[in-house]
Amino acid sequence: MTTSAGAPMPTNETSETAGARGPLLMQDYQLIEKLAHQNRERIPERAVHAKGWGAEGTFTVTHDISDYTCAAIFSKVGNSCDILSRWSTVAGELGAADSERDVRGFSIKFYTEEGNWDVVGNNTPIFFVRDAYKFPDFIRTQKRHPRTNLRSPEAMFDFWAAQPESVHQVTILMSDRGIPVNPMHMHGYGSHTYSMWNAKGERHWVKFHFRCQQEIRNRTNEEAERLIGQTRESFQEDLFNAIEGGQFPKWELNIQVMPEADAETCGFNPFDLTKVWPHGDYPLIPVGMLEFNRNPDNYFQMIENAAYSPSNKIPGIGFSPDKMLQARVFSYADAHRYRLGTHYEALPANAPRAARLHHYHKDGSMRFFPQLTGHPDAYYEPNQYEESARPDPSVMEPPLRIHGDADRYRQDEADADYVQPRALYLEVMDQAQRDRLHANMAGAMAPCSDSVKERWYAVLEKVHPDYAAGVRNAVEKDAVAISVTDETPTKVAE
Numbered sequence: 001m002t003t004s005a006g007a008p009m010p011t012n013e014t015s016e017t018a019g020a021r022g023p024l025l026m027q028d029y030q031l032i033e034k035l036a037h038q039n040r041e042r043i044p045e046r047a048v049h050a051k052g053w054g055a056e057g058t059f060t061v062t063h064d065i066s067d068y069t070c071a072a073i074f075s076k077v078g079n080s081c082d083i084l085s086r087w088s089t090v091a092g093e094l095g096a097a098d099s100e101r102d103v104r105g106f107s108i109k110f111y112t113e114e115g116n117w118d119v120v121g122n123n124t125p126i127f128f129v130r131d132a133y134k135f136p137d138f139i140r141t142q143k144r145h146p147r148t149n150l151r152s153p154e155a156m157f158d159f160w161a162a163q164p165e166s167v168h169q170v171t172i173l174m175s176d177r178g179i180p181v182n183p184m185h186m187h188g189y190g191s192h193t194y195s196m197w198n199a200k201g202e203r204h205w206v207k208f209h210f211r212c213q214q215e216i217r218n219r220t221n222e223e224a225e226r227l228i229g230q231t232r233e234s235f236q237e238d239l240f241n242a243i244e245g246g247q248f249p250k251w252e253l254n255i256q257v258m259p260e261a262d263a264e265t266c267g268f269n270p271f272d273l274t275k276v277w278p279h280g281d282y283p284l285i286p287v288g289m290l291e292f293n294r295n296p297d298n299y300f301q302m303i304e305n306a307a308y309s310p311s312n313k314i315p316g317i318g319f320s321p322d323k324m325l326q327a328r329v330f331s332y333a334d335a336h337r338y339r340l341g342t343h344y345e346a347l348p349a350n351a352p353r354a355a356r357l358h359h360y361h362k363d364g365s366m367r368f369f370p371q372l373t374g375h376p377d378a379y380y381e382p383n384q385y386e387e388s389a390r391p392d393p394s395v396m397e398p399p400l401r402i403h404g405d406a407d408r409y410r411q412d413e414a415d416a417d418y419v420q421p422r423a424l425y426l427e428v429m430d431q432a433q434r435d436r437l438h439a440n441m442a443g444a445m446a447p448c449s450d451s452v453k454e455r456w457y458a459v460l461e462k463v464h465p466d467y468a469a470g471v472r473n474a475v476e477k478d479a480v481a482i483s484v485t486d487e488t489p490t491k492v493a494e
């Protein structure tokens with residue numbers, strides 16, 4: 001054992017004191033160092049998605065998609081790269097129970113030879129809102145009330161009732177898929193529309209789907225409540241033990257593809273994050289397989305320090321006009337600089353593994369890596385040194401035609417907002433699933449005021465009258481059950 005400066009340590013048990021009974025000597029610097037380190041072991045938890053579980057693995061390309069993208073990783077079937085996952089709940093803090101009803105984050109970092117590509121998605125193909133202005137308010141409603149310091153169903157349903165576009169995601173959240181058994185039994189989605197461009201400079205719009213190769217498995221509220229009573233760490237236990245025991249979870253990466261020009265004519269806004277692209281119109285195209293086969297040796301180093309960002313893209317894969325995605329391109333790197341520090345990308349979880357690094361960022365916290373610009377005097381660019389790093393115009397994205405006036409546009413198409421949740425409710429779910437949806441939603445909104453309940457029923461009514469009636473009946477049935485339970489002791493006393 002050594003000090004952190006490398007000197008041998010004589011003891012790790014006994015403080016240096018004046019006499020056998022003390023007091024302590026201030027020169028026992030290693031004790032001070034030890035206590036000081038303990039005080040600095042926590043960093044800010046993520047503002048959202050604080051509780052998470054992760055693993056390392058390999059991505060292998062199984063199908064040729066070079067018609068759509070010139071990304072080197074997709075240039076040949078059989079190509080592979082390291083990957084790092086982090087799955088998470090959204091609202092709970094770092095110590096939250098794993099089996100709570102919530103959307104799950106689904107983040108994958110692909111360490112490709114052209115740099116790190118991050119897909120920072122969810123286990124749902126859509127989201128609650130479609131404009132970034134609404135994201136911080138939405139998250140407020142998911143976190144704690146400033147006065148009670150409790151989660152507030154009143155705030156959640158008040159907000160959702162004012163955003164009809166949220167009903168699609170709330171339906172998924174309150175459905176069976178709102179509590180997966182663990183991260184290994186759920187699909188993942190990039191959710192946003194992204195773009196790909198090929199060697200000819202042709203652009204396509206794409207959606208990413210990670211199809212779970214394990215069975216989709218979920219828990220009911222009652223099962224989850226029982227489980228949380230036994231363990232709050234069920235996802236971590238299941239994932240860690242599966243990988244440790246040689247059972248490696250897998251997902252197949254698929255894409256949906258839309259030619260660039262079709263975005264103008266396809267009949268809906270393909271950049272609206274509250275809508276899916278129907279499979280019938282845009283079939284899934286298989287791309288490759290992700291297999292997670294290594295538990296990180298140090299959770300904090302690889303998972304807590306992992307910094308995912310939709311801004312991490314590689315040549316051949318690009319953004320889209322989706323305004324939520326555009327806002328996220330800014331937000332994540334900003335969050336990482338606050339949570340982890342200036343050079344967070346030099347940490348082992350975030351540093352490129354397969355790509356050469358040649359950037360000109362200079363000093364600041366965590367500047368522990370050498371200058372990588374190819375020449376000792378090339379700390380700025382352009383410069384006179386031939387061997388120094390230069391930008392490469394061949395990886396430039398093809399130009400994107402934009403039209404329209406700069407303005408603040410509201411996408412008011414309330415009727416269209418109900419079409420897809422209606423398809424989910426009527427055509428994808430069977431009656432037993434609908435019944436559980438009604439009961440789950442009723443349980444979640446039971447504490448809300450009548451005015452919030454009525455506003456939310458009005459939103460459900462527009463999806464389908466059976467949906468509104470089903471939830472209303474379940475709320476009223478629960479209310480009767482609660483009042484009967486409340487009255488029982490009085491009756492006994494009489």
Ligand code: NDP
Nearest residue numbers: 125172175176177216276277278279280420421423424428
């Ligand atoms: P499909 O019948 O081809 O697809 C339905 C999809 O819904 C399947 O992927 C299915 O997953 C998934 N699903 C089943 N139950 C739930 C649930 N409780 N929560 C979330 N997803 C669920 O139809 P369409 O593509 O025409 O879509 C119909 C509706 O299905 C959409 O309006 C949307 O609400 C929902 N959906 C669509 C997706 C898409 O990308 N098109 C993706 C996910 C949901 P599985 O494949 O495991 O059976």
Ligand code: HEM
Nearest residue numbers: 046049086105106107121122127132135191308327331335
């Ligand atoms: C985490 C912002 C929408 C998925 C985060 C974090 C921020 C953030 C600041 C914490 C990052 C960190 O500290 O490491 C936003 C903003 C959004 C938005 C501003 C909308 C404008 C979304 C959407 C998805 C998503 C639509 C999924 C499709 C995630 C995931 C994480 C995360 C998975 C956790 C990443 C990890 O595992 O470390 N988000 N988010 N977010 N967000 Fe978002």
